[in-house]
Amino acid sequence: MSDVEASLARNDTLPKRVLHNEQVRGSEIGFREKDLGIWQSYTWLETAEQIRALACGLAKQGLARGDRVAIIGDNRPQLYWAFFAIQSIGATPVPLYQDSVAEEMQYVLQHADVRFAIVEDQEQTDKVLSVMDQCPILEKIIYEDPRGMRHYKQDFVLCYADVQEQGRGFDRVNSDFYLSEIAKGAGADMAVILYTSGTTGRPKGVMLSADNFIESSLRLAEMENLTSKEEMICYMPMAWVGDHLFFVQGVVLGFTISCPESGETVMSDLREIGPTYYFSPPAIFESLLTSMTIRMENAGAWKRKMFTYFKSVAERVGVDILEGRPVPLFDRLLYKLGDLCVFGPLRNNLGLSRVRIAYTAGAPLGPEVFNFYRGIGINLKQLYGQTECSAYACIQRDSDVRPDTVGPPANACDVKINASGEVLIKSPGNFMGYLKNDEATKKTKDADGWLHTGDAGIMTDEGHLKVIDRAKDVGKLNDGGLFAPQYIENKLKFFPFIREAVVHGAGKDHVAAFINIDLEAVGDWAERNGVSYSGYTDLAGQSGVYDLIQKNIAEVNKGLAFDSELSSSQIRRFLILHKELDADDGELTRTRKIRRSVIAERYDDLINALYSDSDHISVEAKMTFEDGRTGVIRADLAIRDVQTFTPLREAG
Numbered sequence: 001m002s003d004v005e006a007s008l009a010r011n012d013t014l015p016k017r018v019l020h021n022e023q024v025r026g027s028e029i030g031f032r033e034k035d036l037g038i039w040q041s042y043t044w045l046e047t048a049e050q051i052r053a054l055a056c057g058l059a060k061q062g063l064a065r066g067d068r069v070a071i072i073g074d075n076r077p078q079l080y081w082a083f084f085a086i087q088s089i090g091a092t093p094v095p096l097y098q099d100s101v102a103e104e105m106q107y108v109l110q111h112a113d114v115r116f117a118i119v120e121d122q123e124q125t126d127k128v129l130s131v132m133d134q135c136p137i138l139e140k141i142i143y144e145d146p147r148g149m150r151h152y153k154q155d156f157v158l159c160y161a162d163v164q165e166q167g168r169g170f171d172r173v174n175s176d177f178y179l180s181e182i183a184k185g186a187g188a189d190m191a192v193i194l195y196t197s198g199t200t201g202r203p204k205g206v207m208l209s210a211d212n213f214i215e216s217s218l219r220l221a222e223m224e225n226l227t228s229k230e231e232m233i234c235y236m237p238m239a240w241v242g243d244h245l246f247f248v249q250g251v252v253l254g255f256t257i258s259c260p261e262s263g264e265t266v267m268s269d270l271r272e273i274g275p276t277y278y279f280s281p282p283a284i285f286e287s288l289l290t291s292m293t294i295r296m297e298n299a300g301a302w303k304r305k306m307f308t309y310f311k312s313v314a315e316r317v318g319v320d321i322l323e324g325r326p327v328p329l330f331d332r333l334l335y336k337l338g339d340l341c342v343f344g345p346l347r348n349n350l351g352l353s354r355v356r357i358a359y360t361a362g363a364p365l366g367p368e369v370f371n372f373y374r375g376i377g378i379n380l381k382q383l384y385g386q387t388e389c390s391a392y393a394c395i396q397r398d399s400d401v402r403p404d405t406v407g408p409p410a411n412a413c414d415v416k417i418n419a420s421g422e423v424l425i426k427s428p429g430n431f432m433g434y435l436k437n438d439e440a441t442k443k444t445k446d447a448d449g450w451l452h453t454g455d456a457g458i459m460t461d462e463g464h465l466k467v468i469d470r471a472k473d474v475g476k477l478n479d480g481g482l483f484a485p486q487y488i489e490n491k492l493k494f495f496p497f498i499r500e501a502v503v504h505g506a507g508k509d510h511v512a513a514f515i516n517i518d519l520e521a522v523g524d525w526a527e528r529n530g531v532s533y534s535g536y537t538d539l540a541g542q543s544g545v546y547d548l549i550q551k552n553i554a555e556v557n558k559g560l561a562f563d564s565e566l567s568s569s570q571i572r573r574f575l576i577l578h579k580e581l582d583a584d585d586g587e588l589t590r591t592r593k594i595r596r597s598v599i600a601e602r603y604d605d606l607i608n609a610l611y612s613d614s615d616h617i618s619v620e621a622k623m624t625f626e627d628g629r630t631g632v633i634r635a636d637l638a639i640r641d642v643q644t645f646t647p648l649r650e651a652g
Contacts, residue, residue: 004183012187013210014251015051015088019182021254022048025228028254031077034261034269042077044254050078050164052178054085057167058116059177061140061158065090065184068112068193072096072105072128073120075234075259078144078160080247082118087191087210089181094193094205095239097590098124099583104590106131108195109138112205112435116140118160122148125157187211193435194241194387197589205435206241206387215428216390217249219411223395224357230255231354232277235266240591242361245391246279270351278358282365282490283592285380288350289369290496294524310338311375318343318375323401343376352378359383361392362591364467364486366494367403374401382406384465388444389451390429394465405464415465416450422471423457424450456484473596475506481568483511488569489594491559495552496521497545500581500588502599503571504607510572512610514603515549516580522548537635540576546640549576554643567647573610574642577603578619578635606637615639 001009011020021030026045033040042050063069069086071093073079086093094112096105098120105127109117115137117128125143132138143149144160171178191210195203220226232250234257236243250257255277260269296307317331327335347353358373361383373380384406385392393415396407409415414426430451433441444452456471468474469484477483483505492501492513500516517540525548526533533539557570581587586598600607602621609617620634 007183013185015182033259051081053164053167055088056171057163060170067091067115070114070117072124097239102127102130109135118142121145207432212390213248217252228254230277233258241387241391274354281362293496310342314375366490368494370403388431393425405466408463423453423455491556513574561645570644
């Protein structure tokens with residue numbers, strides 16, 4: 001066996017795994033995409049050929065080992081193939097969030113010293129072109145979708161298919177090049193740079209190796225009995241570690257990865273695919289529940305009654321049935337009837353009728369939402385981790401799923417809580433370091449290899465990790481009571497009328513809240529009740545809407561009263577924001593995490609008003625529209641008090 005053959009046989013990089021799939025399961029479907037309403041399939045043999053052509057084409061264009069290449073766009077097989085093509089010749093892919101504004105892209109392109117950019121379409125091409133003068137290292141833009149591109153005459157703007165065709169010609173002349181380049185790669189090599197969400201400042205470039213992701217994929221497969229027969233749909237941003245882990249897992253195990261036609265068609269495409277394996281952040285599950293609630297509100301009286309009745313059955317025994325625990329015969333029969341009439345059609349409507357395992361991660365999912373999905377028969381489980389540990393370090397086991405924990409440490413992972421209450425992780429997925437930031441690397445990954453997550457948590461007596469909040473966000477009220485904002489915010493977002501919530505309380509006498517209403521859910525309520533409105537700001541200011549939110553917050557307070565640690569964190573006052581919190585305005589990250597420091601600074605006058613005697617405040621704020629234009633919103637915001645309840649510890 002030659003040195004090249006020996007290296008390829010080790011399967012320790014993703015390009016080697018692609019070659020393995022080509023040899024072992026060449027005729028099986030590797031990728032699938034929906035384009036112009038028609039599903040297109042690519043076998044592993046076809047996939048390998050496409051990747052080889054692109055890799056050789058990139059080499060022909062001058063891409064060299066050690067270079068970095070940006071990947072920007074929606075989930076498309078061609079962009080996934082770009083990851084492996086880039087890695088094949090020793091360069092490093094750097095995926096960017098496709099909805100990033102040009103300024104955000106500019107930072108990553110500059111920071112990562114990106115030389116080539118592979119983009120989806122005209123929109124992404126234009127954004128990169130607009131910042132190219134500030135990125136002197138950036139030489140070429142390669143677009144995949146040719147629509148709208150025929151008038152772009154710059155010699156550095158190239159068509160993806162043309163680069164592939166050049167690659168095929170290059171390959172014919174240099175037939176040994178491709179395999180010999182792949183053979184130079186090793187598992188310890190940097191495989192990707194993923195940028196953090198940047199909740200507290202500029203995003204950091206997380207350098208991750210092939211070993212990090214391959215080992216993480218294999219461990220997850222072992223724990224969940226995953227095989228090459230799985231099917232999944234990839235629709236989350238490719239720059240997010242969650243999507244990265246799962247499409248890598250598809251290559252490592254050789255199962256089918258499907259891409260939707262667009263963000264707007266995900267649900268219908270999901271129903272057509274019927275995946276067996278599904279992953280989504282909490283916001284998606286919350287949004288789906290909101291949509292279901294709206295449909296039920298608009299259904300006939302009989303349907304609403306039936307849904308309400310069988311939902312109560314699911315809440316009572318659904319989780320026990322899913323987990324194989326004893327349930328009385330009558331309840332079991334009732335549940336079967338509910339499955340026939342309600343739960344089965346509901347799972348089918350969600351596209352999850354064939355799902356064997358569903359995961360959520362990225363942020364806590366409220367226990368009410370979590371139990372709802374498990375109650376209707378979806379094996380939804382939580383993962384816990386972060387970009388720096390290749391997405392996960394804890395995972396819930398089928399036999400031991402609890403809504404208030406993220407499960408025990410995964411195979412080969414160690415988790416501990418240090419003296420300050422911070423969660424520490426040691427895992428094969430732990431990152432190599434931060435790009436150009438040794439100081440931050442040393443703070444995050446200590447000399448013994450422990451990853452300092454920045455999360456506050458506890459280990460239960462059963463060995464499960466319970467994440468309380470971000471350590472920096474956990475505080476105390478003036479009465480000494482614990483204040484964990486994210487925990488409270490997740491409880492608020494369980495209600496379909498509430499899309500986002502930001503609570504305040506650290507160093508204060510009581511807790512107060514900003515609320516973003518869900519425009520779809522509240523708009524539906526307004527239509528059913530004859531309430532006219534002209535837009536979000538108008539609707540958010542309606543007295544009837546305040547009544548709805550006031551009731552929701554009171555329900556959260558009632559639950560908090562039974563929590564011995566958080567009973568003093570009941571919300572006393574709230575207002576409904578005049579605009580939706582937006583990533584384009586810097587208030588949320590691209591993964592919809594709250595940027596608390598930005599909000600605290602921008603809305604300081606509103607926070608002060610919540611802690612005053614005022615019952616209203618006039619505001620004027622800038623906002624950014626989808627087309628990049630800015631505008632000013634003026635509004636008079638009501639401030640309301642909310643009912644609180646005697647804490648259980650005091651009542652007893």
